[in-house]
Amino acid sequence: MVPLEPSMGIHLQTRTHTIDKITWIASALIFVLVACESPFRIKPKDGNAGLLQVQGALSRTPITDSSFVVLTWPVLAFDDFLRLEIARHAVEADTVESDASWILRHIIADSQTTSWQDTIYDDLDILYRLTVYTAGGQAGFSEYRQVVPLTTRLVIQPGVDPLTDKGALEWSLQSPIVDAGDTVALEPGYHFTTRLDLTDKPGLVIQGIGAAAATIIVWYEPPPTKAGRKRPWFMFKLRDSVLESLTIRSARGDVEGGAVSARGKSLFRQCIFIDNKVNAGSTESPPSGGAIYMHDNARIENCLFVDNTASLNGGAIYIAEDVGEVSIVNCTFSRTLAYGRGQAIANGSSSGQIEIMNCIFDLSGDEALFPSSGNINAMSVTYSLALENWLVPDSTNLVGNAAFINAQANDFHLLRESPAADAGNPDPAYNDPDGSRNNMGAYGGPDGNW
Numbered sequence: 001m002v003p004l005e006p007s008m009g010i011h012l013q014t015r016t017h018t019i020d021k022i023t024w025i026a027s028a029l030i031f032v033l034v035a036c037e038s039p040f041r042i043k044p045k046d047g048n049a050g051l052l053q054v055q056g057a058l059s060r061t062p063i064t065d066s067s068f069v070v071l072t073w074p075v076l077a078f079d080d081f082l083r084l085e086i087a088r089h090a091v092e093a094d095t096v097e098s099d100a101s102w103i104l105r106h107i108i109a110d111s112q113t114t115s116w117q118d119t120i121y122d123d124l125d126i127l128y129r130l131t132v133y134t135a136g137g138q139a140g141f142s143e144y145r146q147v148v149p150l151t152t153r154l155v156i157q158p159g160v161d162p163l164t165d166k167g168a169l170e171w172s173l174q175s176p177i178v179d180a181g182d183t184v185a186l187e188p189g190y191h192f193t194t195r196l197d198l199t200d201k202p203g204l205v206i207q208g209i210g211a212a213a214a215t216i217i218v219w220y221e222p223p224p225t226k227a228g229r230k231r232p233w234f235m236f237k238l239r240d241s242v243l244e245s246l247t248i249r250s251a252r253g254d255v256e257g258g259a260v261s262a263r264g265k266s267l268f269r270q271c272i273f274i275d276n277k278v279n280a281g282s283t284e285s286p287p288s289g290g291a292i293y294m295h296d297n298a299r300i301e302n303c304l305f306v307d308n309t310a311s312l313n314g315g316a317i318y319i320a321e322d323v324g325e326v327s328i329v330n331c332t333f334s335r336t337l338a339y340g341r342g343q344a345i346a347n348g349s350s351s352g353q354i355e356i357m358n359c360i361f362d363l364s365g366d367e368a369l370f371p372s373s374g375n376i377n378a379m380s381v382t383y384s385l386a387l388e389n390w391l392v393p394d395s396t397n398l399v400g401n402a403a404f405i406n407a408q409a410n411d412f413h414l415l416r417e418s419p420a421a422d423a424g425n426p427d428p429a430y431n432d433p434d435g436s437r438n439n440m441g442a443y444g445g446p447d448g449n450w
Contacts, residue, residue, distance in 0.1 A: 069118045069146050071128060076111040080135035084108040086116055091125040091145070102129060154182065155209070158189025160220065167192035167220055178204075185209050186246065192220030197237040202264060204238065208245035212272050212450060216247040240264035245450070247272040248291070254279060257293030257318070258308060266298040270450045273316065274410070277309045287311045288346060289318030290336060294326060301329045302450065304412055304442040310338045313370065314346035323352040330424070332402075332412050332442040334362040342370035347379055354379040358424035360402045360441040361386045362412075383425045385440050398423060402441065413443050420444075 076084060087102040106116055118128075131141035156168050169186065170193040172178060181203040188210050198204060208215030219234035235253040236243075238260060248271065251259035258276035260268075273291035290308035292300070294317060305316035315336035319326055333344040340346070343363050347354055347370065356379055361368045367390045371378055385398040403418035405411045414421050424430055424438025424445065432439055433449040443450070 069126070069128075070115060071118070071130070071144065072115040073130065075114060076132060078111065078132055078134050078139055081111040082109070082133045082135060084111075084113075085131045085133065086118075087129045087131070088118065089127040089129065091127050153185060154178065155185045155187065156191065157187050158191050160192050169193050169217065170196060170220075173198060173201075173204075180204070183207065186215050186217075188214035189216070191215070191217045193217060194220060194234055196235075198241070199237050199239040199263060202240040205242040205244070206246065207242070208247075210245070212245045212247055212270050215245065216249055218249045219251060235259055235261065237261045238263070238266065240266065242267045242269070243271055244269045245271070247274065248276065249274045251276040251291075252279065253277070253287070253289075253293075255287055256320075257289040257291070258310070259291045261289075261293045261295070262298060263295040265296065266294070268292070268298070268300045268303055270302045270447060272304045272306070273308055274304075274306045275308070277311075279311050288313040288338075288340070288348075290315045290338070292317045294319050295322050297324045297326065299327045299329070300331060301327070302442050302445060302447045303331045305331065305333045305336055305344070306410055306412075307334075308336045310340070310346075312340040313338050313342050313348070315343045317345045318342075319345065319347045319349050319352065319354060321348050321350065323349040323354070325353045326355070328354075328356045328359060330358045330430075330438070330440070330442060330445040330448060332360045332362065333368065334407060334412065336363065336368075342368070344368040345379070346370045356381045357383050358430065358438055358440050358444060359384040360412075360420055362402055362404070362407065364388055383423070383438070383440065385420045385423070396425075412441065414439055414441060 071086070084107070085104060086106045086108070088105045089102050105118055108116065125147045126145070128144045128146065129141055130144070132139040154172060156172055158168065160167050169184070169191040172184065173193075173196055178184065178201060180201050182201070183205040184207070186206070186208050188208070234251045235257060236259065239262075241262070241264075243260070244267075248259045253259065253261070253276075255278070258278040259273055276291045278287045278290055278293070288310050290310040291305055292298075293314075300317070308316045310318065315338040316333055317328070328345070336344050338346065343365065344361055345356070345368070356369075359381075361384065364387050368386065369379060369381065369390075381397060382394050383396045385400065385402055387399075387401065389399045398419055400419045402412075402420050403415045405413045405415055418439075420440035422437040422439060424440045426437055430438040430445050432444055433446065438444050439448065442448070
């Protein structure tokens, strides 16, 4: 027998794959795991050295519930070679490895064969054992461990599948292959969806590739051939998730949030919420939060809220009673409306810590924030600008016209003479990308260059 020394590491390579909007054929995500030590254990027989070099590659597609692992090795140069047996063991933290737990998956009788593919299901921690037998008996074995990772990155093309009558985004998010912690990256264009409850997949990251204004999630109306079906609501229900670099437009919610109902620890960054509405479609609870209905904790930074409406409270954002901490930093609110209280933000929490900083409220008429100063559940508002004098009294806040480049065309970048320019929090941590003092509004601060 001529034993081979094991590889001292396996390099990580990740390839994103794309769902084609017409054919729905996905290219592969390839994951090859990194190990600081040898990625498999060697148990040589009779003092033999390492048996063979084993490498694995995991391939996944986002529209099925299965994946496959490809194991590769050099030509088996053993005298009197008989066979190679490949067995699989599902590793579980609460079980003890035993011989009975190994399942024989395949037998290879040709020593020139150098690879084998195994089909598995998502989110498994698998140990493979490759055992070589010669005329003299077992020559030894090597083991390779492959974790089907919980975190993957799927790239989604815009469009609608004519066969399933669903948008690529909706179909992918509902697929079993999309799990807690996955990243779903959207290419520029229009992504259509209806109502999606993703609270059973916490930790999702849904992000646009490139500018937020170019990647648009919008409600999809079924074609006339299915006009008899009831019009579905469009909104996301998320938990511990991230929305980033997206435009969410024309969403319609019935109770909690027009576009998003968020639980857990949520993050919204560099997003545009435009023309979203929450309407009285249920008697379960008041329809509040034209764009976002916030439970638990959240951070909203560098977001733009335009033309959002609530039939009760919080034209753009409603903060629920169960909220702990919410930070709203460098956001712009314009043409938002609530038929109850809080044209921009309504706070229903009596004990939560609500911080609003470096924001612009381009609103007239009733108070944009509710409750206002003097209430037990008032919000902390600093370094912000309002069109009229209703902000919480603070020497850092300003009153006046923000002087946008073209608000009617939804360009809310600031003119040079804007009073909101270089008027945000002077702490260097909030500086604009060019190093100057923070500009108030959605396009100021460290992440304002979007």
